[in-house]
Structures are given as structure tokens and as C-alpha cells.
Amino acid sequence: MSTDREPSTRHPRPFPYELRTFPVRLVDGEVPAEVASWTQAVALGFYGNAPTPEDIAKFAAVEQVDGRMATGAYLTDAAAPAGAWGPEYPVATYAYHRKTLNVGGGTLLPVHQITAVTVRPSHRRRGILRAMISSDLAQAKAAGIPIAALTASEAVIYGRFGFGVATHVCQVEVASRGGITLLNPGAAALGTVEVADALAVRDLHNEIFARVHAxxxxxxxxxxxxxxxxxxxxxxxxxxxxxxxxxALHYDSAGAVDGYVTYKPDDAARPPTVKIVDLLAAGEGAYLALWNYLGSLDLIERVTWDMAPEVDPLEWAMAAKRDYKRTETEDHLWLRILDAPAALAARPYAADGRVAIHVGDPLGHASGIFRIDVVHGTATVTRCPEDGSVAAELSMGVSELSSLYLGAVTARTLLAAGRLREEHPGAAARFDALFARPDSAHSLTNF
Structure with a gap:
């Protein structure tokens, strides 16, 4: 496109952007132009290095495996000023792919995973994000996906679209000088750990993660x-x-790989430190055995990890518990219920009982009064008429319900925080009795 055109003098429409959605893929081994310009815009939004054509081809190849769909917002009412990016570059980006979420009881629930959300600074506060996310969530709901998810770079954006914090992740430092002493050394002696080429992890990852995920x-x-x-x-x-x-790989008693850890030196850290890149442990004893290996590294005095669970067996296995330090706890996975009956019926429950809740949803997807009847740990969820014939015992927004879904917080805590309303005394306690979990949710995935 020529760069010497005069800026348009047409009066812009209230929303002068066109939203286009397309698959991220290679066509006959080549990157389509729209994918290339969209990828450049994502890199700009996340302050990454400008990707080369070779990089973009590699990105497209892996994203094609996931069935990733990209959306861009394109300015259509004005020509680009001289020297600026042309209209082929989106001023905002958005993408999704679909995987599953472990909601307990052996259930892997289909989930709509949102990623690559950016808006160019010169086009913010014009309703672009709202247009993209509203359209996308409506299409996901129509496709029968009961829940959406994202990991947020900023903490104050997504609550207004109905997302709620569902899991947390911890950054930890583990003192390892002289080794990590365990109260029960035998717990880390199941199977063996051996050094491996990092390329082996590339080929083992999918199988091991599938076991961890399940x-x-x-x-x-x-x-x-x-x-x-x-x-x-x-x-x-x-x-x-x-x-x-x-x-390093962990082998079970039969010699099969059931876990791995990859790590690298942190040259900027003092004392001498290694940083975990990824750690997956699918078999009994693999988790502690891999940590025991990390503690045996010569010349290393500390091991750090950015993806540790809130409740970590390692902390309680160590003889010197104070050598395990959480340096930060941060919100991680955000969920957004789209179909309340389907999502609520999919997860298991700790006790039998009944509670009726009213859910408000600014986008309308999960609004309504729902009666949750639990028998033998399985729920039947009924949408009730909103004519006054059924009284809700708790009232909340979809963001609050999405945070309660995996047990990131209790109803009584949200009641004290002023984020839900108890319409019937004791309803929050009964809700918590139903939704209680024996384990805390933990996600090992950034996206």
C-alpha cells in the first residue's frame, strides 16, 4: 500500500473496526499474509521481539496442531498515516483454542481457552476488547462449550466480562545446599532418576502431561x-x-518413564541457583524423587520454581520446613462459566444436599435461578422460573460462581467480602458443604 495517501476525512462510524476470524495455519507450507501480520501485532502487544518469517512459520505450525483460531480488529474507515503500519495489521488481537479442564471425579470438561489478547495503545477505550470477547463467548456458548478460561497478564480487566480467579500458583525458593533432607527418605526412593537429553522431553511431554492432567x-x-x-x-x-x-527423567519400578524435570542455571541469582523450566510427575514417588535429584546438584544452593501448587507435598516432606519459602502467590487460571447447568452438573460434590442460587451475568450466558440437588455426590441442576415461585438462597455474579467452581474461595469468604448475598440464613455454609474439595486445584499451564 502506498504511504503517501492523505488521511481520510470521512466521518468515522461509532465502531470503525472490522472483526475477522481465521485459523492459524500453514497453507501449502506457507504462512498466509493475514496470519503473519496478526502474529506481528501480538508480538507488539506483548513487547516481544519482532518475529522473523521463520519464527512465524514455526508458530503457525504448532498453533495449527491446537486448532487455534485468531481474531483481529482492523481499522476500515481511515488510511494509515505515512510511515505507520497499514490496515493489514490488526489494531487488536485475540485467539482461542479448545482443550479440557479437570473438574474432578475423572471428568475432563471441554473448555474454551482464550489467549493472545492485545489492543494497540492508540486504539484503547473504544470498545474493541468488549466487541471481541462478547462475540467470542457467544459463539463458544452456541457451540456447547460450558466454560471459558484464560490466564491474565493484568488482574483488573476480565472480571467485568464474568471471569473469576479459579486457581493460584506460587513462586518458591528451596534451599538445597547439602541436599534436601526429607523426613521420610524412602518416599523419594521409589524408582530411579537419570540425566537425559532435553530433546527426550520434547517427545515424552504429551504422554506424561496427559497422565498428569487426568x-x-x-x-x-x-x-x-x-x-x-x-x-x-x-x-x-x-x-x-x-x-x-x-x-532428568524419573523411571518407575518397571523402567517406564513417569516424570521429568527440566531446569537451567539462573546466572543472575545469588546464591548459585537453578530454575525449574518444567516439572511433571505422573507416577508414585516421581515428584519427591525429582526434587531429591535437584537437591543433589553440586555447586547449587537454591532451586526456584514459578509453578508450585498452593499445597505442596515437598514442603511437608522436608525436615527443615523453613527451607521452603513462598516468595509470591498469584492468581493463575481464570474461569468463566457459560452454561451454568452443564458446568455445575459436571463436577463432583462432597456431600448430598440442595441449594438454590441466583446468578447474574452481564452478558446473559449464565443468568438465572438454579437449584442444585446433590445425591451420592452427583448434581442435578435445574433452571427455575424467575416468577417468584422459587426463592434463591444465595445471589451472586457469574464471576463469583466461577471462582467458587473449583474451590478457590468459599461462599462464606465472598459473603464477608460483600461479593455475594445470603437470602436465607445459613445458605453460604450449606453451599460450602456441597462444594468442598479434599484437594486444592492446581494448573500447570500458561496460555
């Missing part, structure tokens, strides 16, 4: 890029293989 309450599916990230073969910041990623 066994971990709150786990959400990983996208194909994770095979490369875990093995140091590339990421969205740099597709060049890292030269300092090391790996």
Missing part, C-alpha cells in the same frame, strides 16, 4: 508449544534452542 484437579490442557518450551527448543519470545536446558 490426575490433577484444576489442570487445564496444554497447547503444542509446551513440548518446545519444556525441552528448551523454543518459545514465543525466541525460537532458537536454548543451550543451557538440562533434563
Amino acid at each position: 490426575a490433577t484437579y484444576g489442570s487445564i490442557g496444554r497447547h503444542d508449544m509446551y513440548r518446545l518450551v519444556a525441552s528448551g527448543q523454543g518459545n514465543y519470545a525466541d525460537m532458537e534452542p536454548a543451550k543451557n536446558i538440562r533434563a
Whole structure:
């Protein structure tokens, strides 16, 4: 496009953007132009390096595996000023792919995973994000997906669209000088740990993660890029293989691999530190055995991890519990219920009973009065008429229900926080008795 055109003098429409959605993929081995410009816009929004054509081709190849769909908002009412990016570059980006969420009881619930959300600074506060997310959630609901999810770069954006914090993740530092002493050393002696080439992790990742995902309450599916990230073969910041990623594999008593850890030295840290890149443990004893291996590394005095669970067996296995330090706890997985009856019926319950809730939803997807009847841990969820014939015992927004869904918070805590209303005395306690979980939710996936 020529860069010497005069800016348009037409009066802009109230929303002068066109939303276009297309698959991220290669066509005859080549990157479509719309995918290339969209990828450049994502990199701009996340302050990443400008990707090369080779990088974009690699991104498209892995995202094609996930069936990723991209949306861009394109300015249609004005020409680009001289020297600026042209209209082929979206001023905002958005994408989704679909995996599953472990909601307990062996159920992997279909989930709509949102990612790559950016809005160019010069086009903010014009309703673009609202248009993209409203359209996308409506289509996901129409497709029968009961719940949406994202991991948020900023904490104050997504609540107004009905998302609620559903899991947390911890950054930890574990003192390892002289080894990690365990109260029961035998718990880390099941199977064996051996050093491996990091490339082995790339090929083992999917099988091991599938086992971890099926066994971990709150786990959400990983996208194909994770095979490369875990093995140091590339990421969205740099597709060049890292030269300092090391790996160790855990073998069960039959000699089968049931876990791994990849790690790298943290050259900027003092005392000498290694940082975990990825750790997956699917078999009995694999988790503690891999930590025991990390504690045995010569010349290393500390091990750090950014994806530790809130309740970590390692902390309670260590003889010196104070050598395990949480340096930060942060919201991680955000959920957004789209179909309340389907989502609520999918998860298991701790006790039998009944509670009726009123849910408000600014987008209308999960609004209504719902009676939850639990018998033998399984719920029947009924949408009730809103004519006054059924009285709700608790009233809340969909954001609050989405946070309660996996047990990130209790109804009584939200009641004290002023975020839900108890219409019948004791209803919050009865809700919590139904929704209680013996384990805390933990997700090992960023997206």
C-alpha cells in the first residue's frame, strides 16, 4: 500500500473496526499474509521481539496442531498515516483454542481457552476488547462449550466480562545446599532418576502431561508449544534452542518413564541457583524423587520454581520446613462459566444436599435461578422460573460462581467480602458443604 495517501476525512462510524476470524495455519507450507501480520501485532502487544518469517512459520505450525483460531480488529474507515503500519495489521488481537479442564471425579470438561489478547495503545477505550470477547463467548456458548478460561497478564480487566480467579500458583525458593533432607527418605526412593537429553522431553511431554492432567484437579490442557518450551527448543519470545536446558527423567519400578524435570542455571541469582523450566510427575514417588535429584546438584544452593501448587507435598516432606519459602502467590487460571447447568452438573460434590442460587451475568450466558440437588455426590441442576415461585438462597455474579467452581474461595469468604448475598440464613455454609474439595486445584499451564 502506498504511504503517501492523505488521511481520510470521512466521518468515522461509532465502531470503525472490522472483526475477522481465521485459523492459524500453514497453507501449502506457507504462512498466509493475514496470519503473519496478526502474529506481528501480538508480538507488539506483548513487547516481544519482532518475529522473523521463520519464527512465524514455526508458530503457525504448532498453533495449527491446537486448532487455534485468531481474531483481529482492523481499522476500515481511515488510511494509515505515512510511515505507520497499514490496515493489514490488526489494531487488536485475540485467539482461542479448545482443550479440557479437570473438574474432578475423572471428568475432563471441554473448555474454551482464550489467549493472545492485545489492543494497540492508540486504539484503547473504544470498545474493541468488549466487541471481541462478547462475540467470542457467544459463539463458544452456541457451540456447547460450558466454560471459558484464560490466564491474565493484568488482574483488573476480565472480571467485568464474568471471569473469576479459579486457581493460584506460587513462586518458591528451596534451599538445597547439602541436599534436601526429607523426613521420610524412602518416599523419594521409589524408582530411579537419570540425566537425559532435553530433546527426550520434547517427545515424552504429551504422554506424561496427559497422565498428569487426568490426575490433577484444576489442570487445564496444554497447547503444542509446551513440548518446545519444556525441552528448551523454543518459545514465543525466541525460537532458537536454548543451550543451557538440562533434563532428568524419573523411571518407575518397571523402567517406564513417569516424570521429568527440566531446569537451567539462573546466572543472575545469588546464591548459585537453578530454575525449574518444567516439572511433571505422573507416577508414585516421581515428584519427591525429582526434587531429591535437584537437591543433589553440586555447586547449587537454591532451586526456584514459578509453578508450585498452593499445597505442596515437598514442603511437608522436608525436615527443615523453613527451607521452603513462598516468595509470591498469584492468581493463575481464570474461569468463566457459560452454561451454568452443564458446568455445575459436571463436577463432583462432597456431600448430598440442595441449594438454590441466583446468578447474574452481564452478558446473559449464565443468568438465572438454579437449584442444585446433590445425591451420592452427583448434581442435578435445574433452571427455575424467575416468577417468584422459587426463592434463591444465595445471589451472586457469574464471576463469583466461577471462582467458587473449583474451590478457590468459599461462599462464606465472598459473603464477608460483600461479593455475594445470603437470602436465607445459613445458605453460604450449606453451599460450602456441597462444594468442598479434599484437594486444592492446581494448573500447570500458561496460555
